[in-house]
Amino acid sequence: MKAILVTRLLHWRKQMVSLLFWLLLPIIATCMFVTTANQWQQDTQIPIGLVVEDNTAMADKLSQSINDNPLIHVEKMNMDRALIELEQHELDSVFVIEDGYQENIQNNSRNQIVTAYVSDMSLAFTPVKEAIASYVQRDAGSSRAAHIVDQMVQRYDVEKNWTWDEVVATSNQIREEEALLHTSFSFYNQVEPTQENKGVSIWNIWGIWATFAMLTTFFLFDWVVKEQQPSIKIRLSLLRMPFKSYLLRNWIIYLFLLGIFDLINFSILAMYFNQSFNFSQILAIVSFRLTINMVAFLFSLRFRTTFFYYISALPVSIFMAIIGGALIPVDGLIQRWAWVSHLSPFQPFLKGQVVSSWLIVLLVIFSIWYWRKERAYA
């Protein structure tokens, strides 16, 4: 093993710059991406008006929860002001926590808990409503209050000269068929928004990190392609150890190198974004590392030129990231076609699984590769 390390270091010394670039890419790119995205997101929060007419602890808590939602910019105001701003499209929608909110929740009454006002220009009403409904639901402690908000929706018709009574009179019930859309606002690994990390939680930091980690792994594994050039392979086949053993030992060295960087990345990300972390997350990272190193290795074995390897690796890793839900939510897709969740090693990682079907299948293929006799004596 020491000999392999010496030979690998000879290669690394030649590739210092690119090696460091790829090793540092995941952490730097994730931090930059998430920071920029949060900045942008804060500029594009949905403005809503919040009118709190109930003076109770529960109403306070609800208004706090809405306030903490990273996608929503809340302005507290009185009813008249709110409706004027809604008319002027300064607000996307207006929500009123009605007088008697706490009492009605506690009595399991469905009347006048939260009322929503919308205009024709309320683009983001549905997701905001879903989010608020989920908070109310949490307050209600069960699904008793499932459709509270839905039932209370008032259509605010900007074309008309309105009066309060007219608004109420022309109110429409909007019933949404879908269940409360938790996922509109969070990817996997959802972290409850808190005061400190407001604006961060909606980005799946680990999804973005995993995407860059996958890219890095593919690009660093070009060593397999280089060492399989026919002429070099002949030499490496005639050495003290069989060629496959040579590749396997190098693979282990890369596993350690990348594994160490993973743990460093993990601690930095956890601190930088105030994420909580625990031992099972570390196990999930180790399992993910093992998985993608096998993916990259078995994939690279198929290539004879680095050029074709690079241009094939790029779409493959992006496809896996997308289908695995690392970049955009894919819950809807998975609900419809369950098998989609098996298409990418990102899914189990983002769910925090340690043992996944990917890991097991790859371990089997990897072992078959290693133990199978080759036609040549290599």
Add this chain to the structure above:
Amino acid sequence: MLKVDSLTKNYGSKQVVVDVSFEISQGEVVGLVGENGAGKSTLLNILATLIPLEEGSINYNDLNYGADHRKLREKIGFVPQDIAVWEDFSVKENMVFFEQLSWVKKSRKELRQLCLDMKLDQWKEKTKSLSGGMKRKLNIAISLIHDPDILLLDEPTSGIDLKSRKEIGSYLYDLAKHNGKTIIYTSHDMEEIISLCDRVYCIGKDPFYKELLEKNGKSVQVL
């Protein structure tokens, strides 16, 4: 003593090596000639254990090619037809890289001396910037790191200048005559074959090489 018996190798329906038998003893320099595609590289690759033996038998002293290929590899130095070195490494780094993975430990000094013996003195130079002749020398030097008994060279002097060719030729000749190495090598340069080889094997049906070499007083056996 290397003993080859009724060796046959087909690629699909194409017969490349047909029922070949010969014996080579220690310290001999044997040339292998034939037109392109005759099967010279295939034969050398089989002797180097890179292509598995299918029909026939090969023995080196008491080692058998079917059973002991790992032990055989320790005894064989194979110089591939295509230059097989790390282009972005220096001469030194190439030598150290392959020494680490080789059967024997060699000091830097010994490795350097090996290169110097071949008149390859650009120790720190990047392989990329070496001349064709120097690259060929490095290609041979790497295969000699583990002091093999048998040296199989596939066109070791192709495409290089006369001076380097002479240097490589006389180095190989010394290895056989003073160090007792057995050398089998292919070449298209008949002058070189005539001046270096004790015996010549001709592979393929074309009588051109046989006639040319025999006119110059070489004993040629057709395989």
